[in-house]
Amino acid sequence: MNKFLELFEPVKIGKLRIKNKTSMAPMGPVGYADSFGGFNQRIQDYYVERAKNDVGLIITGICSVDMQGEGIPSIGLPCPTSNPLAFIHSTYQMNERIHAYDAKIFLQLTGGLGRSALPGFVSKTIAPSEQENRFDPKIVHREMTREEIMTLIKKFVMSAVIAKKSGFDGVEVHAVHEGYLLDQFAISLFNHRTDEFGGSLENRLRITTEIVKGIKKACGPDFPVSLRYSLKSCMKDLRQGGLPGEDYKEVGKDIDEGIEAAKILVDAGYDALNVDAGTYDSWYWNHPPMYFEDGMYREFGEILKKHVNVPIILAGRMDDPNMAIESLGKSCDIVSYGRPLLADPEFVSKIKYNKLDEIRPCLGCHEGCLGRISNAPVSCAVNPACGRESIYGLTPALQKKRVLVIGGGIAGMEVARISSLRGHTVILCEKTDKLGGNLIPGGVPHFKRYDRKLVEYYKHQLELLNVEIKYNTMITKENIDSYNANIIVTATGSTPKSISLEGTQKTITADQVLLGKANVGENVVIVGGGLVGCETGLWLAQQGKNVSIVEVLPEILGGHGTLPHMNEYMLIDLLKFHNVKIYKDACIVKTKDTSVEVKQNDKNFELLSDTVITSIGYKENDSLFMQLKDTEVPVFNIGDSSQVHNIMYSIWNAYELAKNI
Known part of the structure; x- marks a missing residue:
């Protein structure tokens, strides 16, 4: 008997019955809009593929309620208000197909990026208050006018009405979450307004509460509205996240304020909270790399379940169905799967039919989903057909070889x-x-x-x-x-690749160390600060070794942007947290019995060393x-x-x- 049957029992959001307690987490459909702002065929097939494999609730990736507000390019995101009739035509037929599998689907609606916009993605830089751009401080976002805010609220309501006509079963408001525009309104660090949309917590949440009230008035009280919601910002400072287990002072939204905000938002009419933590300043919290432990949001879901009486939807590396079962009723009511469903669209079906050893795992690498988002639509490193299911699937060979x-x-x-x-x-x-x-x-x-x-x-x-x-x-x-x-x-x-160093210490490769083919002392110097060198250094530092990395280039990890941002930021923060010393623009002059001589720019110095590891790439x-x-x-x-x-x-x-x- 399948021990995960509880995951496949029905659940309700408001009055909407969902066939099981699984959902597809929202992941941005950047590049999947058709020329009218609707869903192109590729994104339609992408959602249907997950629906036919037993997902109970699909929550689409973000759809802009107003492309003009920030000047988002037309291919950037789907938008219900750009051409409502075209949007309805593209999504209604998709929803008919999804409903054939008894799955439900919510349209996720976003108000925009604000200071979190990647440079070049928007032509109008706005924010609740004047702010520096998260990625490029030289870009300044101006304060939105009250008229722009009221227009944004109206666009949310209009989008929800169009979504209902399109056959969506509900909408999700995005977001008091991840440091997007609505979250910037909610966080006092970013909101310095003096009108009714700034100041007190109630005022800072006003835009989000007015949105749900408007949707309920226009679409009816029984039309479900969920909210993508980050309980805690996990920020030490601007552009600086706080690591799991690290002791730091929260400068964004702390847990106490997050609880109070959740109560206000639920009282305003939200029917479910889709919970995580973090902002763009602590981006790895919202898009967890492999360096996180599984289930990193469960503590936040458990907190909120004690304070609100609406269903909690929870993602965050819940890949292990045993963890999912343990979390139901305690940390969440619906288990949400994001990247696992990119990696394997049959993920939920394989749990249902107890084929866990056939699940293709998500690696947490972000290479296929977010690492290439500036150049290509969302896909998956381990699943090349993701996002192009109907055009890139397999066909039988005509001639067997x-x-x-x-x-x-x-x-x-x-x-x-x-x-x-x-x-x-x-x-x-x-x-x-x-x-x-x-x-x-x-x-x-x-x-x-x-x-x-x-x-x-x-x-x-x-x-x-x-x-x-x-x-x-x-x-x-x-x-x-x-x-x-x-x-x-x-x-x-x-x-x-190998290099020879002058001196008395024999070098070993990172591969030899990882495979246990070489002994490692207490004072380790790694030659090469690429991904393998840095990850090997982190691994050894986590074992208590004194680790130094010597990199000949000006930056480690191949320079900023070589890795997906969230993986890069978290790995760098972890190296610092575990006291790994990094020397850039440096090289080893020679090795000695208990040390190495390093040249950095025009200075020479020694590092204690009983082990020298080379990690300078592969041939x-x-x-x-x-x-x-x-x-x-x-x-x-x-x-x-x-x-x-x-x-x-x-x-x-x-x-x-x-x-x-």
């Missing part, structure tokens, strides 16, 4: 999986006794546990597909003909491909052996190749 995959890392396993799903006969040869490639050492730290789960997912999928796997098998130019392959794919990965293992590329059988090179990149591109490029074999 014999595919030889050389290398059992992520790219090789994805090629094997997709090729097998399409009907090809696949043989995967791995030179070691394990699958996983560089994710084996990369997945060692606790905060990379979902990397390990991804490897286990692939291993299980290949078992289910009966893919022939040959371990401890080295493929060479001389023995490859014996496999009689029609297609050869080399996925032979990469190896750490493609492409020699086998170069030997085979001119044979009579088509040969493709994929993954790190083609170009050292990240997990996303290993999977995406492998999927693209195998989809078309």
Whole structure:
């Protein structure tokens, strides 16, 4: 008997019955608007795909109530008020399909970004009061006029009316949450107004309470309105988040004020609170990277359940269904899944039918969802078909072939999986006794546990597909003909680059350390401040080691913007929190018995050291491909052996190749 059945019992928001206690968390549909501000076909199919896989309530990503207020580009977000009839036509047909699966759907409505707008995304910079932009202090947002505020309230109401006509079952107001515009009104740090929209807490919440009152008046008291709500800002200062477990003074909204605000908002008419914590200044709280423990919002949901009598919707790495069951009734009434449903649209169905080992895990990397949002719509690093379900799905191979995959890392396993799903006969040869490639050492730290789960997912999928796997098998130019392959794919990965340092200490690589192949002393110096070097340093510092990182470039982690912002900010904050010392524009001159000599700009100094670890990047293992590329059988090179990149591109490029074999 499935022990998670409680998750699939009905629940109500107001008078609306939802078939189970699961929801799809709202995630911004940037780039998914059609030319009229409606939902394009890709985003329609994206939501339907989740509805047909047992999600009870879908909450769409943000839709602007007024594109003109901030000058958001027309392709940026869907907008009900841009062309109401076109919006209704695009979404009504989507909602008909969603309702066929007995799922419900809320349209999430946003009032805008305010000071949290990414530079260049808006042409009009506004805020409750004059403020610096969160990302670029040189950009100043002017104070909104009272007339602009009243127009914004009217646009919310108008959007809700259009949503009801479009067949949505309710709306969600976005947001007294994450430091967006309405949250900036609510937080005294950002709101210095002297009119009825500033001053007291009631005044600072007035825009949000007037919105729900207007919606209820226009759409009827039984039309559900939920609120995306951050209980606590988790801010130490402007542009500075507070880490979990860190002792700091809250400069934004603290828990006590958050409780009082929640009471005011529920009394005004909100039927549910969709709860999290954080602002753009503490952005990693709203978009938790892998460095968080699972269920980081449960404490906030538990607090609110003691003070309000409406359902609490709760996300925040609730991937483990055991955690979800434990949280129901205590921390929440509905469990919300965001990125897990990007990674695997069948996530809820696999819980329902007890197929947990078939769930493709979210890594917390943000590479596919938010890391590329300036250039492309939301997708997922481990699910290349996310957001393009109908145009990028798999089709059976017209001609079945014999595919030889050389290398059992992520790219090789994805090629094997997709090729097998399409009907090809696949043989995967791995030179070691394990699958996983560089994710084996990369997945060692606790905060990379979902990397390990991804490897286990692939291993299980290949078992289910009966893919022939040959371990401890080295493929060479001389023995490859014996496999009689029609297609050869080399996925032979990469190896750490090495350097020699003058001096008495022997260097070891980060891979050797992570795999337990080298002893590590108490005073560790890491050469190279890229992602692997920094994560290895954090892992060792968490074990109590004295860690220093020496980086030759002006910035660690490849410079700002190389990683998704939330991952970058949290990793840097964690390194500081765990006292990892970072020396930029620096290099090691030589090693000594108990120290290393470092040159930084024009200064030389010594660091205590009994262990020197090198982490200066990886080199493609492409020699086998170069030997085979001119044979009579088509040969493709994929993954790190083609170009050292990240997990996303290993999977995406492998999927693209195998989809078309």
